[in-house]
Amino acid sequence: MRTSKVFLTTLWVTALSVLSPAFAVASHQEEKKTDTVPFNLPLKDKKILFVLSSKAKLGGESPRKAGVWAESLAAPYEILTQQGAKISLASVEGGKAPVDPRSENSDFATAYTKQFRKDAQGQELLAHTMRLSDVQAADYDAICYTSSYGMFYDLVDNPDSIRLLTEFERAKKPIGLTSQGPLVLKNVKDAKGGVLVKGKVVTAFRNSEEAGSKLALDHNLFPISILKTMDHGRTYRTAALPEDQFLKELKLVGTVPFLTETLLKSQGAVYKSRKNWESFVVEDLTNDGAILLTAQNPDSIELWSKAFIQILLNQQAVETKIATGGAREFSGEGEGLSL
Template sequence: MNKILVVLTNTTQFTKKDEATGLWLGEATEFVEDVEAAGYQVDYVSPKGGYVPLDPRSMKYADNTALARYRSNDFQDRALSHSLSPADINPADYVAIYYTGGHGVMFDFPNDTALQNISRQIYQNGGYLTSVCHGIAGLLNLKDEAGHYLISGQKITGFTTSEEVLSGKTRMVPFLNEKVARQHGAQFLKKRAFKPYAVTDGQFITGQNPWSPHEVARQLITALKTHAN
């Protein structure tokens, strides 16, 4: 078993304003580039399955490698056009789940019970729960069978309140990731805004912002190879 499940958003716009949002392209492509190079396969899933929109702002930051993957038939088909739905997923097939970001995830990740069930089973099987940037929203409300937040007591990171202020979206998002993480008992760690940073704590590997997918991938690959030995 050497598969990783990549979670993408179906949200096309902010609810408080008619402004486009969606997946932050590099947060998917950079991570996938690294884990595939290390020999892992990926599947793409979204809350509803099917179409995955791109945050148009993310295209400005996409490098040639990201754009090459974006244009590939595989990514266009399996990620952006025909992502799997949670009902298609057997959690036992995956060694890790990775929640991508983009502001869209703030609306469809936090309370998706199907994705939570998949994540919980991967975790119970000894797999890794990973995310980058706003993708931490997919882990904030995840609970164990006793009803305790899985992030409680864990060292994690994600898009910070200061980064949200700098992005100009604090009034458009339904909550602030850093605030909720602390409310749910996590030890929220952070470094300078918009600089690469990721942290590993047990089965959690999380990255702070759009500059952190490579670091999340690196730490996950290290953890998986160490666990396998």
């Protein structure tokens, strides 16, 4: 009897010694399988390129620091990555891209800028942007430009920026631009050699918003809530001036070379806007080129980001609507937006 127990015990131990590695391997494979299963995120297969200015300072009559406006990067980065999108950052010079210090102070801080400052991956990308000349349009599904006063100087005439925008437009890939961002289209041509923005429905930073922000800066009328509720009389009067007088009146000569709204209108774009600082986004549907999504001001960037998700998810459906012409408009808390 004792011999039988010893035999059974030996057999049991032997069986465990043989089977345990098999169980261990199976368990490990199951863990690996779980690790490699992608999250069911709607944009997990989308790669989006964000282009930033490398200009850190502006000269002229009103010298000041420049750099990307924090909200114009933070909000779309956080919103799009939460949906699984893979974001890459590129700047003219590569390396660490400057951030406008005003946009990071408490007057302009938002939940997105605070979140982005704590986002290790986002901060790593910002500190090591790719050089724009090394970027190929074929590697991305969409391109976006963050807003910055520096882009007047290092992106408007930049051959690599013009090349990328042209390639995205020809490939009918979405182009996203916020606030002053549409100014990068100044030297981009359509397939027939004409001005790309001619006839396109767009929005951008209003001249009156440009005037209001400069007057607020001069008179320290911050936080932004004061700027939004202040008397707009002078801002609108200034905005009605010819461009050269506008820049002289606000001491922006040599600092801001031209006004985005004025540029777009002069090139034949169908410019639309809402009141100063209202959230407003426009998706152009006027021809068979790239899908163009523009936002009026920093307050529009969250709405713009959510609209951009819709475009990326329904790109094929949107393309079928292009022949009808016109535009889709999004405003307020998301009017016209179904996500």
